[in-house]
Amino acid sequence: MSAFAENSETRSFTTCDGSLAYRDVGEGRPLVLLHAGFFDHSMWDEQIRAFAPHYRVIAPDARGHGASSNATRPFRPADDLAALLRHLDVGPAVLVGVSMGGGTAVDTALEHPELVRAVVVCGVGTSEPYFENPWSLMAERLVRAVHDGRAVSVENTAHFPNMEAPTEFNALLARFLETLPN
Template identity: 55%
Template structure:
């Protein structure tokens, strides 16, 4: 199914975004990958939805086949450029982790483009972490970046797949290999010293009550308490929010439990249609 999607490059200031889509009529379903990953993480969702509706996959700047950032930008503004270039109109936007933060930012900064949200593994793009396991994982990740130790970076990155209560041995090896491959490709293509991080969107938690579209927050039960807690907080903070907690998975429920994840997506997509 992924091979049936057409590739388009959308120009953004000082770069481009790689976008894949089909040409089904109706409300678009836009899928935003997590940090360090790329559009390939959505293969199971493309298989589930591409026969019945328009599906759009976007590689964020600094990921996949999009350009590496060399000037100031915001992910949500890049995404708005994709909407305008492809004439997407209001869409159901699905985002995981970094992509979930971007989805919420889009609803705050460009609300006319969003008909519904599915957010997983995050609350907003302004996370707060207090759990010792998360703090240790991020500290290891940062140390690897500072020493430019690629293997150490990848090992730290992979900790989020099983989460704090499992090891990689507990994860389907095909899923682990897919995540590892995407993380490695991110390093190989975008880990340059001139990389510019995105400009943050601010006051997100203060403003999320203004989001009027349906919001479903999907959490892997085995994810860290911080990630699950921020997701639940988002659902509680919007007028039309609900939570879906999925057993047997941590930070990447779309990869480990795709059927349950797809059910949550369909719930929002049907209401946004």
């Protein structure tokens, strides 16, 4: 394990409805890693090690996951993320999300655009209650909707390319991050 991962402890941020846990490691431009449902921030361990030497990597546990509190009333994951980013005085940030985390990234970009520099999503639709289009059509919609949008695939992976092929995923993400304007 790298020194970055070894020295990064899980922290918490107190909200009006319990606490939200997160890891915050490295320095530089903020890179926020948003996990899938039924997971926690540890699904991003490979990416935290890879990117913390060059970026400030923030990996929260969504409400009801990992070390974060369960909700006692209705909540919106995008609002939780926005509150965390404001608490950390971070933004705009690159949001990277898989599945549920990708939905949070998209919703945050739409509802709190001042906090978002770019969005990278994998295996995500929208927060709409019904999905009528396959993933590939959703990706095409996102590419058309976002300025300088693009889509790439990690070959021979399914829903979790960051865990199934971390070396390839990290290389693609690194190339993308290098293309962002300063």
